Amino acid sequence: MPKLVTGLAAPLPLSNVDTDVIMPKRFLITITREGLAEGTFADLRIDDTGANRPDFVLNKDPWNEATVLVVGDNFGCGSSREHAVWGLNQLGITAIIGTSFAGIFYDNARKNGLTLPIVTPEAHATLMELASGDKGVDILIDIEQLKITAGDFSAPFQMDAATQSSLIKGEDDTLDSLNYSDNIRAYENTLSDAMRVSVLK
Amino acid sequence: MKRTLYDKLVDAHKVCDLPDGDMLIYVDFHIMNEYTSPQAFSGLDVKKLKVWRPEAHLAVIDHVNATKSAEHHDAASQLLIENLEANCTKHDIAFYGLGDKRQGIEHVVVPEQGLVSPGMLIACGDSHTTTYGAFGALGFGIGTSEVEHVLATQTLRYKRLKTMLVEIEGDTAPSVTAKDIIMKVVQVVGAGGANGFAVEFAGPAILAQSMSGRMTICNMAVELGARAALISADEQAWRMSDGRPHGGKFRFDNEEWVSDEGAEFDAVVKISATDIAPLVSWGTSPDQSVPIDGHVPEFDDGKPAKEMAALRRAIDYMGLEAGQAVNSIAIDSAFIGSCTNSRIEDLRAAAKILKNRKVAAGVNAIIVPGSTLTRMQAEAEGLDVIFTDAGFDWRPESGCSMCLAMNNDIAMDGERIASSTNRNFEGRQGRGARTHLMSPAMVAAAAISGRLADVRDFQTEAE
Numbered sequence: 001m002p003k004l005v006t007g008l009a010a011p012l013p014l015s016n017v018d019t020d021v022i023m024p025k026r027f028l029i030t031i032t033r034e035g036l037a038e039g040t041f042a043d044l045r046i047d048d049t050g051a052n053r054p055d056f057v058l059n060k061d062p063w064n065e066a067t068v069l070v071v072g073d074n075f076g077c078g079s080s081r082e083h084a085v086w087g088l089n090q091l092g093i094t095a096i097i098g099t100s101f102a103g104i105f106y107d108n109a110r111k112n113g114l115t116l117p118i119v120t121p122e123a124h125a126t127l128m129e130l131a132s133g134d135k136g137v138d139i140l141i142d143i144e145q146l147k148i149t150a151g152d153f154s155a156p157f158q159m160d161a162a163t164q165s166s167l168i169k170g171e172d173d174t175l176d177s178l179n180y181s182d183n184i185r186a187y188e189n190t191l192s193d194a195m196r197v198s199v200l201k
Numbered sequence: 202m203k204r205t206l207y208d209k210l211v212d213a214h215k216v217c218d219l220p221d222g223d224m225l226i227y228v229d230f231h232i233m234n235e236y237t238s239p240q241a242f243s244g245l246d247v248k249k250l251k252v253w254r255p256e257a258h259l260a261v262i263d264h265v266n267a268t269k270s271a272e273h274h275d276a277a278s279q280l281l282i283e284n285l286e287a288n289c290t291k292h293d294i295a296f297y298g299l300g301d302k303r304q305g306i307e308h309v310v311v312p313e314q315g316l317v318s319p320g321m322l323i324a325c326g327d328s329h330t331t332t333y334g335a336f337g338a339l340g341f342g343i344g345t346s347e348v349e350h351v352l353a354t355q356t357l358r359y360k361r362l363k364t365m366l367v368e369i370e371g372d373t374a375p376s377v378t379a380k381d382i383i384m385k386v387v388q389v390v391g392a393g394g395a396n397g398f399a400v401e402f403a404g405p406a407i408l409a410q411s412m413s414g415r416m417t418i419c420n421m422a423v424e425l426g427a428r429a430a431l432i433s434a435d436e437q438a439w440r441m442s443d444g445r446p447h448g449g450k451f452r453f454d455n456e457e458w459v460s461d462e463g464a465e466f467d468a469v470v471k472i473s474a475t476d477i478a479p480l481v482s483w484g485t486s487p488d489q490s491v492p493i494d495g496h497v498p499e500f501d502d503g504k505p506a507k508e509m510a511a512l513r514r515a516i517d518y519m520g521l522e523a524g525q526a527v528n529s530i531a532i533d534s535a536f537i538g539s540c541t542n543s544r545i546e547d548l549r550a551a552a553k554i555l556k557n558r559k560v561a562a563g564v565n566a567i568i569v570p571g572s573t574l575t576r577m578q579a580e581a582e583g584l585d586v587i588f589t590d591a592g593f594d595w596r597p598e599s600g601c602s603m604c605l606a607m608n609n610d611i612a613m614d615g616e617r618i619a620s621s622t623n624r625n626f627e628g629r630q631g632r633g634a635r636t637h638l639m640s641p642a643m644v645a646a647a648a649i650s651g652r653l654a655d656v657r658d659f660q661t662e663a664e
Contacts, residue, residue, distance in 0.1 A: 013507065013510075014511070014514070015392075015393075015486075015507075015511055016392045016393065016486045018624070018626045020605070020624070020626045020627070020628055020629050021626065021627055021628065024628055024632070025605055025606060025607045028236055028607060029236070029265060029275075029277040029278055029281060029607065030239075030277065030281075031239035031240070031243070031280060031281060031284050032239075032240065032243070033240050043627070043628050043632055048614075072507075073393055074392055074393025074396065074426065077392060077393060077424075077426065078328065078624060078626060079327075079328055079605070079624075080237060080326055080327055080328040080342040080343060080344055081236075081237065081344075082237070082240075082344035082345040082346060085344070100393050100396050100397075101396070102393065102396060102426060103396060103397065103426070103428040104328055104342050104343065104344055104428070107343070107344060107347065108344035108345075108346065108347075111344060111346035111347070112346070160222065160360060161221055161222040162219070162221040162222045162223040162358070162360060165221040165222075166221070172248070173346070173350060173358055174244070174248065174250070174346075174349055174350045174353050174354065175248060177225060177350060177353075177354045177356060177358065178250075178353065178354060180216070180217060180219075180225055180354075180356075181354075183216050183217040183225065184216055184225070184227070184253075184354060184355060184356055187216040187217075187227055188227075188355075194451050194452045194453075194454075195229070195451060195452075195453050195455075196257075196451065197229050197230040197256070197257050197316070197321070197451055198256040198257070198450070198451075199230070199256060199257070199258065199259045199295040199316065199447075200295065200314075200446055200447065201295045201296075
C-alpha cells in the first residue's frame with residue numbers, strides 16, 4: 001500500500017452525495033464484489049439511452065482521467081452498502097477529499113484502501129477551485145505526513161491514527177483481529193449465561 | 202465519574218485496546234440480510250475462517266424479495282435469496298426466510314422476536330440499525346467487510362464517538378407523531394450534522410412515545426449522520442421482550458442503561474416541542490422538510506452560491522416551484538412501509554385515517570406490513586379490510602419493498618410518492634422518482650386527498 005496517493009483531481013461540489021447516488025440499487029443484486037465500475041455514479045454519468053451525460057464532470061476532458069475527487073460536505077451518507085466503495089475503487093478513484101464523510105462510508109473506505117482526507121473548509125475551497133480550473137490539478141496526498149499538495153498550495157488534513165495506520169500497512173483487519181483471540185475469549189468468560197444471545201432456529 | 206449511556210455501553214463491550222488507537226468491542230447479536238452479507242461469507246471462505254459464535258447471528262430475507270407474492274423473483278434476486286440460506290446452513294446460523302412466519306424487515310423482526318433488550322450491542326449490515334437505541338441498546342450499521350469481521354471474531358474495530366444530547370423540551374401537540382419529531386431533528390441538526398456523534402434523545406416528548414415511536418426516532422437518527430442513537434432504558438424498554446419468543450432468555454442488567462445525572466455531552470441541541478408540527482419533506486435530502494401548511498423555499502439571492510445551487514437542483518429534481526404551498530403538491534402514489542414505519546402501531550394510525558374513506562382516483566396506494574407476524578396481527582384486527590376498502594393494495598408478503606426499490610416495486614421516472622419511509626434521495630425509489638417523507642397517518646391523508654394533505658383536517662372530522 002503506497003503512503004503517497006497522487007492523481008488528477010475532479011471537482012464534485014454537491015453536498016450530501018448519498019450511496020444510492022454513488023451506487024444505484026440495480027447494481028446491488030450481486031453476490032460478488034466485481035463489475036461495479038459500471039454502476040458507479042450511473043445516474044449522474046449516463047442518460048436513459050446509455051450515452052454519457054456531457055455535463056457530468058467525469059465525462060469531461062481533462063477530468064475523465066481523474067483518480068481523485070474533491071467533494072461536497074457529508075459525502076457517502078445514507079445506506080451502508082460497501083458496494084459504493086468497491087465501485088469507486090473499480091472506477092479508478094483512489095482518494096476523495098472533503099470536509100466531512102458519513103461514518104459507515106468512511107469505515108468502508110478504510111477497509112478497501114480508499115483514502116479520505118478531511119480538510120478545513122478553507123483548504124477545501126482552494127482545492128475545489130484548483131480542481132475546477134481548465135486543466136484540472138494534480139494532487140499529492142502524503143498519508144504519513146497527513147499533508148495534501150496541489151501545485152504551490154499545500155494543507156494538512158485530518159485522519160484518525162487507526163485509519164492512517166491501516167492505509168499505510170494495508171493489513172487485513174479480520175486476520176489481524178484474530179491475533180487477539182485470547183482477549184476475546186477472556187472477555188466472553190466474563191459474561192454471565194444471561195448475556196449470551198442464542199437465536200432460536 | 203459521571204458517564205453518558207453511550208459511554209457505559211462502549212465501556213461494557215470493550216474487549217481490549219489496539220495499538221493503533223482503535224479498540225475491539227464485543228457484538229452481542231448480529232443481524233444479516235441477503236444483499237450486504239454474500240461477500241462477507243465469501244471472504245470467510247477465501248481466508249478459510251469459521252464463524253466464531255454461530256448462535257449469536259440471525260439472517261433474514263427482506264431487501265430484494267417481492268411483496269406482491271412469494272414467487273416471481275428474477276434470477277439475480279433468487280440467487281441472493283438462495284445464497285443466504287446456503288451460507289446459513291453451512292455455518293449453522295438461524296435463518297428466517299420467505300415462507301417463515303418470523304420473516305420480515307430485519308429491524309421489525311428483531312424486536313418482534315424479543316431479540317433486543319437494554320444494554321446489548323447489536324450490529325447489522327444496514328444503516329438503520331440505529332433503531333435499537335430505542336431500548337437503551339447500542340445498535341449501528343456496518344459495511345460488508347465489517348460483517349465478515351463480526352462473523353469471524355464476534356467483535357468490531359471501533360473508535361469511540363463524540364456524544365450529542367438532543368433534548369425535546371415540553372410536550373408535543375396530539376397530532377405530532379414520532380416521525381414528525383425525528384424529521385424536525387434532522388431539519389434542525391442537518392443531514393450530516395451528527396457525523397461522528399452518538400446521539401441521545403431525551404425529554405418528556407421522547408419518553409411519552411411508545412416503543413414503536415422510539416424506534417422510529419432512533420431509526421432515522423442515521424439521517425442526521427448519527428452512527429448511534431440512544432434513548433434511556435425505562436420500564437417499557439425492559440418489558441418489551443416479555444411474552445415474545447426470546448423473552449426472558451437473556452438479560453444485560455450489569456448497568457441501569459441510562460445516562461448519569463449531570464453527565465456531560467460534547468454537544469447539546471434543544472428543540473421546543475411546540476415548534477414541531479406534522480412535517481413533509483419537499484426536497485432530496487431528509488433535512489429538507491417543512492410543516493404541511495408551509496411552502497417550498499423561495500430562492501433567496503442573499504444565500505451563498507453553493508446553497509442556491511443545491512436548492513435549485515433539489516427543486517428541479519422534485520419538479521416543484523419555489524414558494525409553492527406544499528399542500529398543493531399532487532401525488533401519483535402512496536406507500537406505507539419500511540423499517541421506519543411499518544409496525545402494527547403505524548398500520549393502526551394509518552387505518553384510523555382511512556376508515557370509511559377512499560383513496561383519491563388515480564393514486565396508486567400500497568401498504569407493505571413490516572413482517573409476516575405484523576401482517577397477521579393486522580389482519581386479526583381487521584386493518585386489512587380498512588386498507589383494501591379504502592383502495593390500498595394490501596401486500597401479502599413483507600420486506601423493504603418500495604422504500605429502496607430493490608425488489609420489483611420500482612417507481613417510474615417522475616412518479617411522485619407520499620411515503621412513510623426514511624430517505625428522499627434522488628433515485629431512491631426508482632430512477633427519477635420523487636419522494637415526500639411523512640408519517641404513516643400523513644401518507645393516508647395524502648392518499649385520500651390526491652395531494653399532500655394535513656392529517657389534522659381528518660382527525661378533527663373523525664374525533
